[in-house]
Amino acid sequence: MVEIMNLYQQVADELRDLIKQGTYRPGDKLPSIRQLATTRKISIATVQRALEELELRGLVEAKPKSGFYVNMPVGEAKILKTPILPMVPKSIKIHEFASQIFHQCDASNVINLGITYPAAHYFPEKILQQIAAKVVKTRIAEVVEVHFSAGNQELRDVLAKRLNEAGCLLNADDLIVTNGCLEGLALCLRAVAKPGDTVAIESPGFVGLFQLIESLGYKALEIPCHPTDGLSLEALELALEQWNIKAVAIVPTFSNPLGTNMPVENRKRLVEMLAAQSIPLIEDDLLSDLAFDGSRTKPCKAFDKKGLVLYCSSASKTIASGMRVGWIAPGAFYKEVSYFKTFTNISAPNITQIMIAEFLKSGKYERHLRYFTARLAQQMYRFQQAIEKYFPQGTRISRPKGGCILWVDLPQPFDGLKLFEHAIKKGIAIIPGQLTSATNKFNHCIRLNCACDPEVDIEKTIQNLAQMVNELLNN
Amino acid sequence: MVEIMNLYQQVADELRDLIKQGTYRPGDKLPSIRQLATTRKISIATVQRALEELELRGLVEAKPKSGFYVNMPVGEAKILKTPILPMVPKSIKIHEFASQIFHQCDASNVINLGITYPAAHYFPEKILQQIAAKVVKTRIAEVVEVHFSAGNQELRDVLAKRLNEAGCLLNADDLIVTNGCLEGLALCLRAVAKPGDTVAIESPGFVGLFQLIESLGYKALEIPCHPTDGLSLEALELALEQWNIKAVAIVPTFSNPLGTNMPVENRKRLVEMLAAQSIPLIEDDLLSDLAFDGSRTKPCKAFDKKGLVLYCSSASKTIASGMRVGWIAPGAFYKEVSYFKTFTNISAPNITQIMIAEFLKSGKYERHLRYFTARLAQQMYRFQQAIEKYFPQGTRISRPKGGCILWVDLPQPFDGLKLFEHAIKKGIAIIPGQLTSATNKFNHCIRLNCACDPEVDIEKTIQNLAQMVNELLNN
Numbered sequence: 035m036v037e038i039m040n041l042y043q044q045v046a047d048e049l050r051d052l053i054k055q056g057t058y059r060p061g062d063k064l065p066s067i068r069q070l071a072t073t074r075k076i077s078i079a080t081v082q083r084a085l086e087e088l089e090l091r092g093l094v095e096a097k098p099k100s101g102f103y104v105n106m107p108v109g110e111a112k113i114l115k116t117p118i119l120p121m122v123p124k125s126i127k128i129h130e131f132a133s134q135i136f137h138q139c140d141a142s143n144v145i146n147l148g149i150t151y152p153a154a155h156y157f158p159e160k161i162l163q164q165i166a167a168k169v170v171k172t173r174i175a176e177v178v179e180v181h182f183s184a185g186n187q188e189l190r191d192v193l194a195k196r197l198n199e200a201g202c203l204l205n206a207d208d209l210i211v212t213n214g215c216l217e218g219l220a221l222c223l224r225a226v227a228k229p230g231d232t233v234a235i236e237s238p239g240f241v242g243l244f245q246l247i248e249s250l251g252y253k254a255l256e257i258p259c260h261p262t263d264g265l266s267l268e269a270l271e272l273a274l275e276q277w278n279i280k281a282v283a284i285v286p287t288f289s290n291p292l293g294t295n296m297p298v299e300n301r302k303r304l305v306e307m308l309a310a311q312s313i314p315l316i317e318d319d320l321l322s323d324l325a326f327d328g329s330r331t332k333p334c335k336a337f338d339k340k341g342l343v344l345y346c347s348s349a350s351k352t353i354a355s356g357m358r359v360g361w362i363a364p365g366a367f368y369k370e371v372s373y374f375k376t377f378t379n380i381s382a383p384n385i386t387q388i389m390i391a392e393f394l395k396s397g398k399y400e401r402h403l404r405y406f407t408a409r410l411a412q413q414m415y416r417f418q419q420a421i422e423k424y425f426p427q428g429t430r431i432s433r434p435k436g437g438c439i440l441w442v443d444l445p446q447p448f449d450g451l452k453l454f455e456h457a458i459k460k461g462i463a464i465i466p467g468q469l470t471s472a473t474n475k476f477n478h479c480i481r482l483n484c485a486c487d488p489e490v491d492i493e494k495t496i497q498n499l500a501q502m503v504n505e506l507l508n509n
Numbered sequence: 510m511v512e513i514m515n516l517y518q519q520v521a522d523e524l525r526d527l528i529k530q531g532t533y534r535p536g537d538k539l540p541s542i543r544q545l546a547t548t549r550k551i552s553i554a555t556v557q558r559a560l561e562e563l564e565l566r567g568l569v570e571a572k573p574k575s576g577f578y579v580n581m582p583v584g585e586a587k588i589l590k591t592p593i594l595p596m597v598p599k600s601i602k603i604h605e606f607a608s609q610i611f612h613q614c615d616a617s618n619v620i621n622l623g624i625t626y627p628a629a630h631y632f633p634e635k636i637l638q639q640i641a642a643k644v645v646k647t648r649i650a651e652v653v654e655v656h657f658s659a660g661n662q663e664l665r666d667v668l669a670k671r672l673n674e675a676g677c678l679l680n681a682d683d684l685i686v687t688n689g690c691l692e693g694l695a696l697c698l699r700a701v702a703k704p705g706d707t708v709a710i711e712s713p714g715f716v717g718l719f720q721l722i723e724s725l726g727y728k729a730l731e732i733p734c735h736p737t738d739g740l741s742l743e744a745l746e747l748a749l750e751q752w753n754i755k756a757v758a759i760v761p762t763f764s765n766p767l768g769t770n771m772p773v774e775n776r777k778r779l780v781e782m783l784a785a786q787s788i789p790l791i792e793d794d795l796l797s798d799l800a801f802d803g804s805r806t807k808p809c810k811a812f813d814k815k816g817l818v819l820y821c822s823s824a825s826k827t828i829a830s831g832m833r834v835g836w837i838a839p840g841a842f843y844k845e846v847s848y849f850k851t852f853t854n855i856s857a858p859n860i861t862q863i864m865i866a867e868f869l870k871s872g873k874y875e876r877h878l879r880y881f882t883a884r885l886a887q888q889m890y891r892f893q894q895a896i897e898k899y900f901p902q903g904t905r906i907s908r909p910k911g912g913c914i915l916w917v918d919l920p921q922p923f924d925g926l927k928l929f930e931h932a933i934k935k936g937i938a939i940i941p942g943q944l945t946s947a948t949n950k951f952n953h954c955i956r957l958n959c960a961c962d963p964e965v966d967i968e969k970t971i972q973n974l975a976q977m978v979n980e981l982l983n984n
Contacts, residue, residue: 129848140657154654163649166860170641178637179629180830182615213688217854229704249852355655356859373604377724378853379692383861384831385641 041076042083046091049084050327053093053104064094064102091326091408092415105415121273123232123255124472126248132241132469135454139463145490148463150290150439151355152485156409158393158402162354165392169385177385184372185211185361185382189391193361196394200322201336202345204363210375211382212360215320215348220246221378222344222362223283225370226314227252231280234273236265238441238470238479240290240318243283255279256473261432264294267303274311282308283316287331288324291441291470291481293434295325298332305337312342314367319347320360323403325436326411341366349390351438352403357386410438413484416492423493424500426507438485448478448507456502462495516551517558518879521566524559525802528568528579539569539577565883566801567890580890596748598707598730599947601723607716607944610929614938620965623938625765625914626830627960631884633868633877637829640867644860652860659847660686660836660857664866668836671869675797676811677820679838685850686857687835690795690823695721696853697819697837698758700845701789702727706755709748711740713916713945713954715765715793718758730754731948736907739769742778749786757783758791762806763799766916766945766956768909770800773807780812787817789842794822795835798878800911801886816841824865826913827878832861885913888959891967898968899975901982913960923953923982931977937970 052058065073070081085102088094094102139148146153169177184190190206197204212218219242227233229251235243237256247254255277258269265284273279282304286296296304308315317334325331335345344367348360359382364371375381393399417440421431428445444450450466457464467479486492527533540548545556560577563569569577614623621628644652659665665681672679687693694717702708704726710718712731722729730752733744740759748754757779761771771779783790792809800806810820819842823835834857839846850856868874892915896906903920919925925941932939942954961967 129852133848133851136657149657151655154650157653159649159653162653163645166645166649166652167642170638170645174634174638174641175629176831177641178632178634178829178831180626180825180833182611182624213854213858216852220852220854246852249849350655354653356651356653358655358854358856358858373608374724376608377604377691377695377721379688379695379833381833383688383833383858385860386858 042080042087045070045074045076045080045084046087049088050091050093058104060104062104063100064104066101087408089412091411121255121257121269121276123253123277126244126254126472128241128469128472129245129248132245135465135469138458139465141463144458144461144463145495146463146486147482147484147495148465150351150483150485152351152410152438153487155488156406156485157354158398161396161398161402162389162393165389165396166385169388169392173388176388179384180381182376183381184209184375186384186387186391188395189359189387190361192391192394197335197345197363200330201332202338202363208363208365208368210362210364210368210371211387212346212348212362212375213379213382214350214358215318215346215360216242216246217378218346218348218360218362219243219283219316219318220250221371221374222316222346222364222367223247223250223252223281224374225364225367226316226344227280232277234270234279234282236284236289236292237473238291238467238476240285241465241469243318244469244472254472256471259289259292259294261292262294263300264289264292264296265300265304267300267307270304271307274307274313279313281314281316283318285318285321286334287319288321288434288437288439291432291439291465291479293432293437293439293441295331295435301332301334302337305334305343309340309342312340314342314344316344317346319345320351321437322347323352324407324410324438326407326414327435328404328407335363335365338365344371352406353390353393353399357390358382359386359390407436409488410436410485413486413488413492414438414440417482417484417496420493420496421500424497426500426504438483440482440484442480442482444478444480444503445507446478448503450477450480452506453480453499453502456506457499460498460502462499464499517555517562520545520549520551520555520559521562524563525566525568533579535579537579538575539579541576562883564887566886596730596732596744596751598728598752601719601729601947603716603944603947604720604723607720610940610944613933614940616938619933619936619938620970621938621961622957622959622970623940625826625958625960627826627885627913628962630963631881631960632829633873636871636873636877637864637868640864640871641860644863644867648863651863654859655856657851658856659684659850661859661862661866663870664834664862665836667866667869672810672820672838675805676807677813677838683838683840683843685837685839685843685846686862687821687823687837687850688854688857689825689833690793690821690835691717691721692853693821693823693835693837694718694758694791694793695725696846696849697791697821697839697842698722698725698727698756699849700839700842701791701819702755707752709745709754709757711759711764711767712948713766713942713951715760716940716944718793719944719947729947731946734764734767734769736767737769738775739764739767739771740775740779742775742782745779746782749782749788754788756789756791758793760793760796761809762794763796763909763912763914766914766940766954768907768912768914768916770806770910776807776809777812780809780818784813784815784817787815789817789819791819792821794820795826796912797822798827799882799885799913801882801889802910803879803882810838810840813840819846827881828865828868828874832865833857834861834865882911884963885911885960888961888963888967889913889915892957892959892971895968895971896975899972901975901979913958915957915959917955917957919953919955919978920982921953923978925952925955927981928955928974928977931981932974935973935977937974939974
């Protein structure tokens with residue numbers, strides 16, 4: 035997984051650090067291309083490439099005939115607040131409603147700012163095509179035959195290697211391949227609890243997790259989140275004293291919908307806190323490769339000494355959603371998860387597993403991620419800028435450092451569902467806050483998918499949305 | 510789906526009919542090739558091809574320097590008896606044991622007469638390879654992107670067409686694509702019952718169904734089966750009076766393990782009997798394309814007027830087990846099944862769905878089936894002959910008219926599990942009767958997969974098994 039960094043990337047990183055440290059502040063003009071090339075003794079082309087990289091990442095902006103300027107940090111004054119929630123385990127009844135909304139978001143004539151699958155454009159189609167052609171040509175016997183196994187060995191080998199690099203001590207035999215991350219979460223939930231049991235989750239949280247909890251007949255206990263650090267450990271501690279919690283299920287990295295990234299020390303503390311009471315933690319880590327700056331926060335699994343962390347991830351947000359390849363490191367629950375996997379569908383298809391394995395092994399994954407996260411950062415930045423510009427005073431927005439989800443907290447009273455209903459009629463899909471909690475505390479919020487098709491005119495779309503917001507606020 | 514039949518096939522069918530009608534009886538010599546060619550005014554090559562076809566189907570045998578003779582029907586005197594069972598709903602605890610056995614069957618150095626997936630050899634690798642290469646080349650965008658749908662439209666269209674031809678009035682919108690048939694059965698079971706409920710199944714029955722029932726916390730009520738007609742409707746009628754049965758789940762066509770084919774009038778009566786009490790029927794129809802004579806018995810679904818039949822099938826036994834493509838026509842339970850499908854894994858991968866759709870549409874499926882079923886019939890016949898020859902007096906064997914599963918009922922007292930343990934040590938995998946019932950009534954039986962690799966020396970393998978059987982009987 036070692037990669038040689040190009041010179042332009044080194045220069046981009048240096049400039050990024052100078053901006054972070056305040057050497058160049060928002061609004062400042064950067065030195066000219068010629069100056070940068072001279073002082074660093076590098077070519078003009080390299081400087082240009084580095085500045086393009088910074089532009090893609092939303093850190094600087096080119097002004098015609100003038101030069102490159104440091105961007106204003108978006109939403110600095112509009113940071114989210116930690117919500118205060120009454121914590122009571124609740125039966126969930128969100129699915130039917132959610133399902134209707136998703137089907138409308140998925141219509142072909144709609145600008146999808148709703149469902150958080152990246153548009154096909156961002157996926158490495160050409161490379162996957164080459165890999166698939168080779169697999170089909172040389173390994174068709176493997177494609178047609180099924181085996182009673184935890185998944186393709188080659189895929190589990192490369193995943194184990196990557197997880198080791200992320201700080202998790204495990205090997206291929208600790209992994210089970212699934213048909214996507216949602217299947218993984220479902221299997222883990224079935225392995226650790228039974229109908230009627232309470233599972234603690236983030237609030238606002240991932241709608242799919244609410245739906246899974248509903249489909250299994252469990253109860254959800256919503257734990258408040260810090261606006262940048264994710265799950266409030268203090269609130270969880272309190273909840274653990276009050277309630278009989280069978281498991282905790284969270285998205286520590288670029289959470290859905292808040293986009294928070296739980297600090298590594300919190301992860302460690304969370305794992306220890308739960309280990310002390312032998313409570314399993316289901317960790318949904320499917321976005322951790324999508325940090326805008328290429329960093330990777332250690333997953334909770336890295337701190338798991340008792341095998342109580344059930345780690346789930348997938349290639350659906352990073353490589354191809356349509357291939358439905360996910361994986362689980364279920365720790366001490368391996369046997370239970372394997373059992374439920376077998377009686378869900380025996381195993382994942384071979385062709386998709388081999389394709390993902392070959393792609394991860396090809397060395398092209400890192401390059402793809404650099405391209406992809408740069409575009410995601412750019413998309414996110416454009417959304418943030420447009421919202422700043424067009425949405426009403428008092429709007430707060432999240433500032434994720436990775437992933438593709440933006441959270442917009444509108445001035446109350448406001449009804450996210452009404453905005454959904456208006457917007458979908460005009461061909462724009464969003465997710466109303468109603469789908470992110472059973473507490474009704476986030477009904478005034480909306481969730482946006484920034485990884486929409488790059489052909490979408492973001493400014494115009496947000497301007498249209500803002501107009502609807504204003505109409506609703508004035509009615 | 511219209512196919513032009515070759516001349517040699519017509520001749521083979523005519524000769525088959527003459528044998529069936531008794532014009533040529535077991536042991537009779539057929540007219541010589543020259544005679545057949547002259548009387549029918551066809552070429553010698555065509556007659557030879559027709560006789561080869563009959564030989565493949567196990568109907569005639571070539572004797573060197575003599576000619577073709579009509580085979581003895583196998584096991585005529587050894588027909589199975591309808592077992593008498595106490596019918597009481599039971600909690601199931603079979604999985605751990607079954608799982609251990611399956612993993613041993615799946616080992617690479619073992620002759621697999623256990624797991625009933627056909628060996629890769631029988632699957633149409635070359636055609637699938639061509640189709641896959643084209644899909645990869647021309648439709649990669651569809652491969653990488655996911656949609657919230659009931660499955661690929663093209664696949665559902667062609668499946669609906671085939672089901673219409675089989676007598677089921679339904680269209681593409683009535684179908685949900687699954688990751689294999691077992692997933693389909695699991696989704697249907699979840700849709701019609703809840704933990705603690707009783708589901709009536711065949712006895713002996715399909716081990717996967719027992720395991721599913723166990724994994725869902727349901728109870729199984731085992732209904733006795735007739736040796737050729739399958740589920741005893743009289744016994745089911747009695748059970749319906751006695752117990753609160755939430756659903757019936759059976760394999761009417763080439764059942765597992767008995768290989769029975771429920772007569773069409775029984776299917777009609779079964780559907781009507783259950784409809785009168787509004788009890789859903791889960792129909793596992795995955796082997797119905799594998800009749801040795803190319804016939805197709807109408808599925809129960811064809812008689813379903815109230816939407817109470819949940820029809821499940823897959824391409825895993827007919828086209829490729831490793832692609833994990835199945836489908837459900839859930840009738841009135843569409844909404845529930847769709848709900849559980851979404852929260853199992855959203856949807857099946859696109860590439861495998863498109864490949865199966867293209868194959869079914871190519872017109873090459875019928876040709877493949879003719880090839881495949883001829884080979885299956887031949888394999889089955891060889892197994893039956895070898896068992897007749899080497900197994901002890903008193904052995905009874907099934908005589909399925911399709912599929913790949915053979916059932917061997919050994920003279921009691923005998924322990925199928927002990928035979929498994931001996932055989933696996935010598936590299937031969939079988940399924941002991943213990944996995945086909947929770948009543949212990951079939952512990953003396955074994956189940957064999959006849960679709961093993963064609964390189965397996967059947968006579969020698971059965972001779973080895975027979976030796977172990979005799980040793981066990983004499984101890």
